[in-house]
Amino acid sequence: MSRVRIPPQLRSEVGGAREVPAHGGTVRELLDDLMDRFPSLRPQLVEDDDIAPFVNVYLEGEDVRTLDGLDTSVDHGSTVILLPAMAGGL
Amino acid sequence: MPNYRELLQQIKSEIDEVDVTQARDLLASGGRPLVVDVRELDEWTEGRIPGAIHIPRGSLESRIEQAVPDRAQPILLYCAAGNRSAFAAKSLEELGYESVSSLAGGYTDWKRSGLPTELPRTLDAAKRQRYSRHVLIPEVGEEGQLKLLDSRVLLLGAGGLGSPSALYLAAAGVGRIGIVDDDRVDASNLQRQVLHSTGRLGEWKAESAKRTIEELNPDVEVVPYIERLTSENVERILADGWDVIVDGADNFPTRYLINDAAVWHDIPLVHGSIYRFEGQATVFKPGDGPCYRCLFPQPPPPELAPSCAEGGVLGVLPGIVGSLQASEALKLCLGIGEPLVGRLLLFDALETEFSEVTLRRDPSCPVCGDSPTITEYVDYVEFCSGRPAHA
Ligand SMILES: [Zn+2]
Numbered sequence A: 001m002s003r004v005r006i007p008p009q010l011r012s013e014v015g016g017a018r019e020v021p022a023h024g025g026t027v028r029e030l031l032d033d034l035m036d037r038f039p040s041l042r043p044q045l046v047e048d049d050d051i052a053p054f055v056n057v058y059l060e061g062e063d064v065r066t067l068d069g070l071d072t073s074v075d076h077g078s079t080v081i082l083l084p085a086m087a088g089g090l
Numbered sequence B: 001m002p003n004y005r006e007l008l009q010q011i012k013s014e015i016d017e018v019d020v021t022q023a024r025d026l027l028a029s030g031g032r033p034l035v036v037d038v039r040e041l042d043e044w045t046e047g048r049i050p051g052a053i054h055i056p057r058g059s060l061e062s063r064i065e066q067a068v069p070d071r072a073q074p075i076l077l078y079c080a081a082g083n084r085s086a087f088a089a090k091s092l093e094e095l096g097y098e099s100v101s102s103l104a105g106g107y108t109d110w111k112r113s114g115l116p117t118e119l120p121r122t123l124d125a126a127k128r129q130r131y132s133r134h135v136l137i138p139e140v141g142e143e144g145q146l147k148l149l150d151s152r153v154l155l156l157g158a159g160g161l162g163s164p165s166a167l168y169l170a171a172a173g174v175g176r177i178g179i180v181d182d183d184r185v186d187a188s189n190l191q192r193q194v195l196h197s198t199g200r201l202g203e204w205k206a207e208s209a210k211r212t213i214e215e216l217n218p219d220v221e222v223v224p225y226i227e228r229l230t231s232e233n234v235e236r237i238l239a240d241g242w243d244v245i246v247d248g249a250d251n252f253p254t255r256y257l258i259n260d261a262a263v264w265h266d267i268p269l270v271h272g273s274i275y276r277f278e279g280q281a282t283v284f285k286p287g288d289g290p291c292y293r294c295l296f297p298q299p300p301p302p303e304l305a306p307s308c309a310e311g312g313v314l315g316v317l318p319g320i321v322g323s324l325q326a327s328e329a330l331k332l333c334l335g336i337g338e339p340l341v342g343r344l345l346l347f348d349a350l351e352t353e354f355s356e357v358t359l360r361r362d363p364s365c366p367v368c369g370d371s372p373t374i375t376e377y378v379d380y381v382e383f384c385s386g387r388p389a390h391a
Helices: A008-014 A027-037 A039-045 B004-014 B020-028 B057-067 B084-094 B106-112 B125-130 B141-150 B162-171 B205-216 B234-238 B252-265 B317-334 B380-385
Strands: A002-005 A019-022 A055-059 A079-084 B016-018 B034-037 B075-078 B100-103 B152-156 B176-180 B221-225 B244-247 B269-275 B278-284 B343-348 B353-358
Touching (some): A002 A027, A008 A039, A008 A079, A019 A027, A027 A039, A027 A055, A055 B353, A079 B343, B004 B084, B020 B075, B020 B100, B020 B106, B034 B057, B075 B084, B084 B100, B100 B106, B125 B141, B141 B317, B152 B162, B162 B205, B252 B269, B252 B380, B269 B317, B278 B317, B317 B343
Parallel strands (some): B016 B100, B075 B100, B152 B244, B176 B221, B244 B269
Antiparallel strands (some): A055 A079, B269 B278, B278 B343
């Protein structure tokens, strides 16, 4: 099991939780597990069977795009951060 | 017990002395020593050897380690005639400095030989007092404060993030602050936009900011731009010359536009954004780390990207994130420390937690990548309005 940090923009999709547990040996499995339970997350995270270009997924602080993308293997107990682009400044 | 003259002779026999010709050659050589002027402030202000730093003899031992942490760094000391610097050289050797020499004949001989000198710029008495807490910090000092007074920082937005940045940059004595904002002060701004006040409702934010800043620090020149940054005006605004840009915009088109402009003009961009209880900050430094497009190649579809106007924001949050941006901007102006390049700092006010993720430059980035495909301004509103059709 890993811990997935949910950004404030997406918390309403997961019942307000700041962090939710998810299972999977790869980023793909982990996101699938998450999106199976919270289907409204899917359009916010995935596009054309890849991570959407307006969101970043960090595994232990590293962008998984710079690793093996969705196929990046995830160790038990990892921390994953979902980070959509955020424009607010005012 | 030796008298002064005997002691001086003894010290001079124990240290390495160079005459002006040797000193000139040393300074032209590859292993150029750091030149330290150990005279008093009034002597230093009348002229110095170019590139010298100033540490008066009386503070030398206490300040040298901050100024020169590396004991192997060669040091050339001088005073007016070569006596104070001889004692100073002895003292530095005792502190473990390995390569110290003293200029025989001192500044007097140097100047008499027709070698170049320069007048150091100094803070006047009023500025010395106003910025005394900066001057006391070895990493800033008088030189650093003069640098800040010469610095020019452009702020996008005089709102939540722009307010604390503007106030702290102005208080710090950043000489010129540009403010781009096309909005007027609204009652709903005052919960967090501390540049403005109840009496300013309805005023242009850029004008209100100018008044606040000028009251805080008359050393600062404020250049208000009462307009929204667009592809049409960005070149004109950047032509006014800015060393650092602080992005406190509230929308994606402006963020992509200023990113592209900053890359093309090679200006570091201090990024910040906020939403509810959480904020982010990073520095995009062209040629040294990623740009905003490396981080987010595309903006989210508008329906997936709530703004603070829609989602709200804790009033103090921009105070924290905007202050971080000001801190990064000051470091960039001064050329000190480790800027937030290649690192995205995440702050969660509700948990009081800072975390950091690594950002890398994307070699295929359309703007800062190895073969850029976007080389001129595009229609940023259109770019951010919806998703281009998929192939
Ligand atoms: Zn880039």
